[in-house]
Amino acid sequence: MDAVRPERAGTGRALQRLGEGGVQVGEEGARAGRLLGGHRVVPAQLGVELRHRDARLGRPAHRLRRVIELLAWLDDEGTSLDQLTQPELDRWLDEGSITRRDVRPFITWAERRGLAPNLHVPPPRIAAPKTCIKEEERVQQLGRCLSAEDLPGIVRTVGDLVLLFGFPYTRLLGLTTHDVIIGGDVVELCIDGHTLRLPPRGDQLLLEQWKISAERWTVNQTASTTPWLFPGQRPARPIRSEYLGLLLRRHGFEGLASRNSARLALASDLPTSVLADLTGTSISNATRWTGYARRDWLDYIASRTQI
Numbered sequence: 001m002d003a004v005r006p007e008r009a010g011t012g013r014a015l016q017r018l019g020e021g022g023v024q025v026g027e028e029g030a031r032a033g034r035l036l037g038g039h040r041v042v043p044a045q046l047g048v049e050l051r052h053r054d055a056r057l058g059r060p061a062h063r064l065r066r067v068i069e070l071l072a073w074l075d076d077e078g079t080s081l082d083q084l085t086q087p088e089l090d091r092w093l094d095e096g097s098i099t100r101r102d103v104r105p106f107i108t109w110a111e112r113r114g115l116a117p118n119l120h121v122p123p124p125r126i127a128a129p130k131t132c133i134k135e136e137e138r139v140q141q142l143g144r145c146l147s148a149e150d151l152p153g154i155v156r157t158v159g160d161l162v163l164l165f166g167f168p169y170t171r172l173l174g175l176t177t178h179d180v181i182i183g184g185d186v187v188e189l190c191i192d193g194h195t196l197r198l199p200p201r202g203d204q205l206l207l208e209q210w211k212i213s214a215e216r217w218t219v220n221q222t223a224s225t226t227p228w229l230f231p232g233q234r235p236a237r238p239i240r241s242e243y244l245g246l247l248l249r250r251h252g253f254e255g256l257a258s259r260n261s262a263r264l265a266l267a268s269d270l271p272t273s274v275l276a277d278l279t280g281t282s283i284s285n286a287t288r289w290t291g292y293a294r295r296d297w298l299d300y301i302a303s304r305t306q307i
Contacts, residue, residue, distance in 0.1 A: 063102040063105065066100055066102040066106075069096070070092065081110060082116060086119055086120065089119050101122055103121060131254070132257055133261045138265070142160065144252075145159040145160040146160065146205070151251055152247070152251075154230060155247060155248055155251050157205045157208075158248065163258050164202065165278065166261075168255075168280070169245060169255060170241050171191070171192075171280050172229075175189075176229055177210055177217065177228075178227065179191060180210040180229065182210070187206055194277070194278060213228060217235070230244070267286070
């Protein structure tokens with residue numbers, strides 16, 4: 001019985017081109033090709049750029065393999081795609097790995113063309129950030145920034161901002177002394193239109209950095225027209241991000257891990273649009289961070305440290 005009823009004559013062009021691209025679909029793929037019955041699976045709908053016969057097929061090819069698995073399973077069960085029920089689909093999803101959820105675009109595409117009933121496939125599970133630190137370690141490092149007077153001031157200030165707000169170094173290096181707003185006992189940081197009030201002691205770190213940079217600029221203003229908040233050895237330029245990262249690593253701070261953990265903490269409390277605006281990331285990235293926060297990644301991170 002055909003798993004997909006053809007809308008028009010043709011060849012199993014999707015599978016054929018996938019094979020030409022070097023992807024081995026095997027016997028099940030050949031059988032699925034027959035089950036497709038000449039139906040042309042529109043590449044754009046499945047996110048498969050079949051005209052590119054190279055390594056860029058990786059992810060789309062993986063999705064198509066899952067479609068092949070589903071079609072072959074339907075044939076084994078003696079049913080067709082248009083007769084597939086939700087309980088049957090759930091059973092197929094549960095019996096395999098999480099990657100079977102990659103049939104979701106295909107099922108949606110088939111529904112829109114009347115080839116399948118209204119079915120639900122959960123979205124693929126969001127992958128965990130590969131580089132992260134536990135919340136306890138983030139809090140401990142924040143404590144070091146606030147209290148360890150043996151650390152260089154720039155390490156303490158940058159470390160505090162990264163651990164609190166998840167800023168990348170490159171975003172901080174564009175700041176000037178004009179971006180620090182001092183009003184009485186209140187010290188605030190203006191970054192990309194946002195005015196951030198730092199917690200106690202953190203604001204004093206920022207104030208000290210402002211004083212040092214402002215004094216240095218006063219001495220060197222003939223060599224620089226920009227009063228950088230984090231100046232480099234040459235007054236006309238801010239400190240280089242590579243050197244800043246090396247400086248923090250020397251004192252036990254991992255920039256990417258600290259930034260990821262801070263964003264994870266923020267994502268659990270902030271709307272996606274606010275998170276994107278605050279951290280300077282895209283809406284799609286902020287959406288992924290919100291997805292991370294909805295799961296208990298702390299257990300995941302803890303398990304990684306035990307491997």
